[in-house]
Amino acid sequence: MNRYEPQLQDRASRKSVRIAGAQAQYWEYPASPVTESSRTILVVHGFRGDHHGLERVVEALPGHRLLMPDLPGFGESEAFAQRTHDIAGYAEFLREFIAALKLSNDVVLLGHSFGSIVASHLVAQHPGKVSELILINPIAAPALEGPRGVLSKLAQFYYWSSAKLPEKLGQSLLRNGLIVQVMSVTMAKTKDPELLEFIHGQHHAYFSSFANRDMLLEAFKASISGNVRQVAQKLTLPTLLIAGEKDEIAALPAQHKLLQLLPEAELEVIPGVGHLIHYETPLPAAQAIERFLTAHPLSSKASE
Known part of the structure; x- marks a missing residue:
């Protein structure tokens, strides 16, 4: 077994909830041990990912x-039956998920990459729904802007053409192992061969777990049209940005600009890593999260 493989078998439990006519699968990882500082954190994954x-x-x-x-249409969750897989649709899913699980407004919301867009838009639309916001590799600027704009346009053509091709050929292109490998290699910054093996294995195992090409195209359009900056000034709650020094998708200069727009935020930059903080540097990210939550304890909220 790869030493980077998470060991969560004794902590994780799989559950499901029906939202907007679709069965959504989710995983719960209880605190161990439970303490006065234990919080409930709702986590939103990135584009083409899952839990x-x-x-x-x-x-x-x-x-x-x-x-x-x-998220609906990804991993083991069904696609929306009568809702578009866009930012508004996914933000509404999160609102309904919070309501279905009867989560109180002291829940912490965490989003990675595409999940940062969905999470921030939910908070902007429903202030007071969560108490803190944590964004890992946040999409701070429009994808078609800046030095990565050309690559975003190429990706746009890739998803558009895959949707226009005959069904079998389009599905094959979207799930092509070589393309997945190129994406994985491009994003990874580590030189550790065992960690690289783990990352590539994760992408090959889960990057193609989507319901169908139509919902994937909808979600991709959402991923390049939406960003956190669009709603930054409405994010008045305590917010933590965790950025990668070498992130080429959510570049560091854009993170600093985003920070200036947020009313109550702090930025943690992790050196030597790009867009895969969740794979390459999970411990520094978790340590930053712990410091942030310690600075915003539940006890202080109760006294307000």
Whole structure:
């Protein structure tokens, strides 16, 4: 077994809830041990990912209860039956998920990459729904801007053409192992061969776990049209940004600009890592989260 594989078998339990006519699967990881500082953290994964991607971060946060759904259409969750897979649709899913699980407004919301867009838009639309916001590798600027704009346009053509091709050929292109490998290699910054093996294995195992190509195209359009900056000034709650020094998808200069727009935020930059903080540097990310939550304890909220 790869030494980077999360060991959560004794902590995780799989559950399901029906939302907007679709069966959503989610995983619960109870705090162990439960203490006065234990919090409930709702985690939102990135584009083409599922709950597996953030399990190394979960493993590094044993003192908190974490809830991780597979977003509709990804992983083991059904696609929306009568709702578009866009930012508004996914934000509404999160609102309904919080309501279905009867989560109180002291829940912490954490989003990675595409999940940062969904999480921030939920908070902007429903202030007071959560108490703190944590964004890992946040999408701080439009994807078609800046030095990565050309690559975003190429990706746009890739998803568009895959949707226009005959069904079998389009599905084959979207799930092509070589393309998945190129994406994985491009994002990884580590030189550790065993960690690289783990990362590539994760992408090959879960990057193609989507319901169908139509919902994937909808979600991709959402991923390049939405960003956190669009709603930054409405995010008045305590917010933690965790950025990678070498992130080429959510570049560091954009993170600093985003920080200036947020009313109550702090930025943690992890050196030597890019867009895969959740795989490559989960412990520093978890340590930053712990410091942030310690600075915003439940006891202080109760006294306000």
